[in-house]
Amino acid sequence: MSAVDTEVQKEGSHRPDEGREKIDFKMITFSLGGREYGIDIMKVKEISKIDRFTYVPNGSPFLRGVYNLRGEIIPIIDFRIMFHLPLKPIEAGKAENVLILNTEDQVMGVIVDSIDKVIGVSSQRVKPAHPLFHDINVQYLKGIIEYGSSLYIVLDVDRILGIAEERQAERPAAAAEAPAVAAGLEAPAFAPSGEEESADTLELGFIRDTLSAFRGFVVSDLNLDWVKARLGEWRDLRSSEGRGVQLAEPNEADDFLEPFYSPYTGELWGEAYAREIEELLPDVSGGTLSAWNPGCGKGYESYSFAALLDRHYHGKRIKVWANDNDLLGISMAPTLAFHEEAIPPLLAPFVVKTRNGFGFKQELKDSILFEYHDILHPNPFPEVDLVLARDILSFFNPVQQQALVQLFRSKLRVGGILFIGSNERLVDSGWREVRKGGVCGFERLADEEPSNKEQVT
Amino acid sequence: MRVEYINPFVEATFSILKEVLNTKVERGELYLKPTSHPVLGVAAIVGLAGDVEGRVLFDMARETAISIASIMNGEELTEFDELGKATIAELANMITAQAVTKLHDLGFRFDLTPPALITGINMEVSSPNVEALIVPVTLPQGKLEINVAIRERA
Numbered sequence: 068m069s070a071v072d073t074e075v076q077k078e079g080s081h082r083p084d085e086g087r088e089k090i091d092f093k094m095i096t097f098s099l100g101g102r103e104y105g106i107d108i109m110k111v112k113e114i115s116k117i118d119r120f121t122y123v124p125n126g127s128p129f130l131r132g133v134y135n136l137r138g139e140i141i142p143i144i145d146f147r148i149m150f151h152l153p154l155k156p157i158e159a160g161k162a163e164n165v166l167i168l169n170t171e172d173q174v175m176g177v178i179v180d181s182i183d184k185v186i187g188v189s190s191q192r193v194k195p196a197h198p199l200f201h202d203i204n205v206q207y208l209k210g211i212i213e214y215g216s217s218l219y220i221v222l223d224v225d226r227i228l229g230i231a232e233e234r235q236a237e238r239p240a241a242a243a244e245a246p247a248v249a250a251g252l253e254a255p256a257f258a259p260s261g262e263e264e265s266a267d268t269l270e271l272g273f274i275r276d277t278l279s280a281f282r283g284f285v286v287s288d289l290n291l292d293w294v295k296a297r298l299g300e301w302r303d304l305r306s307s308e309g310r311g312v313q314l315a316e317p318n319e320a321d322d323f324l325e326p327f328y329s330p331y332t333g334e335l336w337g338e339a340y341a342r343e344i345e346e347l348l349p350d351v352s353g354g355t356l357s358a359w360n361p362g363c364g365k366g367y368e369s370y371s372f373a374a375l376l377d378r379h380y381h382g383k384r385i386k387v388w389a390n391d392n393d394l395l396g397i398s399m400a401p402t403l404a405f406h407e408e409a410i411p412p413l414l415a416p417f418v419v420k421t422r423n424g425f426g427f428k429q430e431l432k433d434s435i436l437f438e439y440h441d442i443l444h445p446n447p448f449p450e451v452d453l454v455l456a457r458d459i460l461s462f463f464n465p466v467q468q469q470a471l472v473q474l475f476r477s478k479l480r481v482g483g484i485l486f487i488g489s490n491e492r493l494v495d496s497g498w499r500e501v502r503k504g505g506v507c508g509f510e511r512l513a514d515e516e517p518s519n520k521e522q523v524t
Numbered sequence: 525m526r527v528e529y530i531n532p533f534v535e536a537t538f539s540i541l542k543e544v545l546n547t548k549v550e551r552g553e554l555y556l557k558p559t560s561h562p563v564l565g566v567a568a569i570v571g572l573a574g575d576v577e578g579r580v581l582f583d584m585a586r587e588t589a590i591s592i593a594s595i596m597n598g599e600e601l602t603e604f605d606e607l608g609k610a611t612i613a614e615l616a617n618m619i620t621a622q623a624v625t626k627l628h629d630l631g632f633r634f635d636l637t638p639p640a641l642i643t644g645i646n647m648e649v650s651s652p653n654v655e656a657l658i659v660p661v662t663l664p665q666g667k668l669e670i671n672v673a674i675r676e677r678a
Contacts, residue, residue, distance in 0.1 A: 122573070124571050124572070124573040124577045124578075124579075124637070125571065125577055125578065125579060125651065126577075127652075127653065128677070392556060394530075394554055397527050398527055398530070398531075400527060401527055401528060436526060436676065437526065437527040437528075438525055438526050438527060439525050439526075439527055439530060439556065439657065440525065440556065440655060441556045441558075441655060443558075444556060444557075444558040444655040445558065445652075445653050445654075445655070446653070446655075447653050447654065447675050447676075
């Protein structure tokens with residue numbers, strides 16, 4: 068009985084406070100890329116202006132360097148780089164605003180745009196973060212709080228600093244596991260749904276096996292509709308020639324796949340196609356537009372895409388990361404040469420005469436960075452506005468496809484567009500299909516509520 | 525890795541190895557490796573900074589290192605002693621420096637760190653978030669792997 072009594076008493080003693088708000092949470096507020104943020108004051112050791120860091124080679128891009136804080140060497144991290152927020156260039160000779168944070172096991176400095184004030188609030192008023200605040204991934208947020216007339220986004224320091232370290236360790240492990248599980252996942256897509264379909268299913272199975280053996284083309288949900296439709300055409304074509312449906316040689320696999328490839332594969336884009344893509348390009352704020360072009364081959368599509376972006380977003384800085392794991396193809400890309408009659412109007416303004424025919428102007432070349440890179444390996448690219456990945460997903464096994472779609476998603480900003488092959492289709496949630504003629508694009512939607520999101524990933 | 529960087533490293537490797545060892549140098553197929561991989565036994569590392577960040581790692585078995593050092597010094601070494609270590613570090617320095625000179629002519633600005641030599645067994649090297657370009661080289665003295673991990677500065 069006595070125990071119950073004391074509890075009742077305790078509750079009673081709290082009651083008088085209910086009317087007024089109890090201030091039990093203080094935070095330091097600061098701004099990043101024009102928005103207001105807050106950090107629990109208990110995590111902040113001090114505030115400082117620092118102008119000289121020692122640069123450390125080989126660190127993450129957001130690690131600006133180390134600093135000697137009265138004899139203690141601490142890492143300095145730039146939140147704006149870490150969260151891909153616009154970086155306000157600092158005047159020469161001026162110091163950066165730095166919050167020195169104290170977490171359980173280490174001290175580090177973070178650079179922010181400006182430090183504002185300390186405010187005290189009731190921790191009950193911290194509302195869960197809404198996924199619409201997508202500047203910073205929702206997993207790094209503690210919540211949102213209204214104070215006076217502004218909204219402050221409260222950052223979760225432990226998770227941010229913890230995740231900064233873990234980020235690198237996780238990805239390769241996922242990629243390595245992929246091939247092992249692949250075989251198991253392929254089968255269910257072709258489970259026969261009825262007796263009369265079993266002959267078709269068998270044929271489809273043969274085609275699937277031969278395509279993957281001859282050309283590494285993997286039939287999956289991504290392209291199943293196309294393969295089925297193509298199989299119908301193929302059957303008619305082959306029977307008119309008096310031959311069977313099956314693919315006996317690699318070049319027959321090429322014949323089968325020929326209509327699969329998107330328009331202008333391995334060529335500079337024609338005007339009609341370019342216009343279709345142009346209509347799907349999203350509006351972009353800020354002065355820079357970045358795009359990622361994995362599987363760029365010899366670079367024809369990278370140049371076409373960069374020229375198109377330059378025309379559409381005139382005046383913005385265009386940055387295209389183009390990469391491929393075909394060393395021979397991509398080695399030629401930076402110095403691509405061609406004959407003048409082959410130039411579509413889109414690229415005409417960028418052509419100059421060179422020693423070996425015609426090439427592109429330096430300004431167009433400067434906007435593209437060609438890299439020899441295997442897309443299954445980790446990469447350091449920051450967030451991008453667009454991903455151009457035509458016809459490449461179909462050449463990875465289903466588990467890798469999943470991982471790549473997730474990777475594209477994590478690299479794309481909300482509202483950014485992923486272009487895939489004309490005959491490919493994303494079945495994952497979180498994307499909205501946008502289509503124009505032969506162009507297949509998917510808009511990245513905002514993340515779902517965190518509880519659902521964990522199941523997806 | 526940026527395409528323009530590949531050739532200078534491959535060319536420098538061949539011209540320097542040919543010059544100092546005066547022998548036939550065979551190149552294997554270039555390929556990419558993700559973050560971490562085992563090291564053969566002797567590894568010389570030269571760091572790069574400037575427009576880019578990264579490092580070049582020269583990886584070989586201990587016996588290979590000893591016989592290369594023997595040829596370069598014009599005397600037969602039996603142990604991988606101070607002289608041998610200094611020789612391998614210098615070889616790494618020469619190759620990287622020539623590659624960086626070639627890159628400089630192409631308009632890329634790189635700085636080098638002094639070479640560091642690491643020996644031991646069962647070692648592994650990791651460069652988180654950067655994939656490495658592997659240039660495998662076969663010499664009469666044994667196998668040598670040049671492992672270049674460079675990325676653009678953000």
